[in-house]
Amino acid sequence: MQSGTGLPTRRQLLSAIAAVGGTAALYQAMTSLGHAAETQFTGPPNLTGARKGASVIVLGAGLAGMLAAHELTKAGYKVQILEYQDRAGGRNWSLRGGDTYTELGGATQKVGFAPGNYLNPGPWRIPHHHRTLLHYCKAFGVALEPFIQFNHNTWIHSSTAFGGKPVRFKAAAADFEGNVAELLAKSVNQKALDDAVTPEDRERLLEALKGWGMLDKDYKYASNLRSASHRGYDRPPGGGRSGAPIPSALYDFHNVLDPQVWTSMAFFMGHEMQTTMFQPVGGMDMIGKAFARQVDGLVTYNAKVSKIAQDDRGVAVTYADTRTGKVTVAQADWCVCTIPLGVLNQIETQVTDAMSAAIAAVPYSGQVKIGLEMKRRFWEEDDSIYGGHSFTDQEIALISYPNNNLFGNGPAVLLGAFAREMGAYRLAGMTPEQRLEVALQQGSILHPASYRKEFSNGASVAWSRVPWTLGCCARWTEESRKEHYQTLVTMDRRIVLAGEHASYVGCWMEGALLSSIDAISQLHKRALEA
């Protein structure tokens, strides 16, 4: 819209709506003005005018806690953060060469990655619609780069299809779509769909199937240059005397229907998995470190909370210094608690019975990630795979290739496992050495020539054994949401909970931040009313 015409710009209009009606009105207005409703983020909360001397204790220096502390400090509150670890960031975390990590049970790994290489054990990719996180990354100076989410040239591997051999994603996907298109075209031409589709749309559908499914003039999906343009060639187009391409043979349809094929294709359709995705330059913990700079001096590290009490006048949090054992009771007017529920459930907390039940009602997942440092980028050099994920039905679930330093010389770290559920339990139950062995054995199925030969060193994180969370992400069900969610996210007198567990964007940093904004908005409102 032109400026200077006297009409308000859309931005001015939205600002006015927000000022009068609050963020909910703004959100509604944005949607009706034709903005895609792809995020509930409407900008930073801009809290102001805290009562003089009002204080807040924030429990946990993860993203939710640090955002709460940052925004509440700006609003005028005196804020203290208590953190169990000796670092800020929480699950926003990167492991680099020289780092030491001790999991529950005592197994200690000394990470041996070369300088510049890292493993992101927790979050590792950011959807383009996670606007809260992207906003604060920009505001706090975190450089982002593309995360190569979708790559046609990676491998799909199933133990029950294609003779157990990996096949290129594009070839399997092309054959799936081509066969489906051919079958549907056949149904149309055999008049099986005459009741369902108008004559005009039958023609349009046939045209679409031919174009989308790479069918020939007879609506057949066959080995020819059309199908090869999607699935790949036996001899790709070249120059000079043998420039003419040679098409590739199709896979047997039975194999193409193996669930590994369509689930790998469908994976990219999910709201959270759609491109474009991003990662911080230099490792995911660049975000945690940037947040930590905003709350510099507010964090007390190595603080293990044992009791969270509240009465009419304020909150009292009892914690012990994990190095000295010294016990302290910290007091404040209000509390934002971001402690993961599995841990909080074991802390004596003075909240309503309904809140206690909600805290106890949400179990945690236990994903396992394994980083493998390879001496060279054989996936790039030998297989033309630049970023993206190969899918396998083995416990490791995938191999994901680094998105940075493409074409680089020297060692690189790939993600050798992102195991979940039964696969994660099995890997988590092993020693770190056993996990590496399984990751090498299973990864070798996808890269038989190079995987073991080029392996240098590795590190693993089994989230069920992470000492400060005892799990990766809160696992809500429809039933537990119905029974407990509103209780969990509603302020309980002077205590309000925040974190990915207090959101519908569970397991993502975005959920932690959105939850934090709602939590401090409740807190600020109540503090002003008190």
Add this chain to the structure above:
Amino acid sequence: MTLRLPLALAALAVAIAAPALAQTPAGGDTGGGVVRVAKPVTGQQVYEAVCAACHMADARGGSGAATIPALAANPRLAGAAYPITVVVNGKGAMPSLAGPLDDAQIAAAISYVRTSFGNAYAKPVTAADVARIPHPARGGGH
């Protein structure tokens, strides 16, 4: 091109790869695709493939910001009802394992733990004992 496996070989592969075909759950960050994990059968196999992820190979649990309880020498295992209820329903951060594991696997694992790691509660738990405890609806993800 036909890459179809000979039937006998395909059947063998299925037997090895077992029935637990875990599909990508809704929500949360996940690896995608399907994962087929060999089905543990004996109590020791189930313990090592599932329980040890948190309770450790020696069943001594662990302690950090909170505690994963030891199953070793644990008097709360004297009666079978308590461990069955915990495994079927979950407890705190621990998810329900009814779903990922069938009743026979749960029974075998509990029987194994109750007679190992310094526990000596000889009476085996049966799948019927497990079935008597109401099972939650399966849900959640990752």
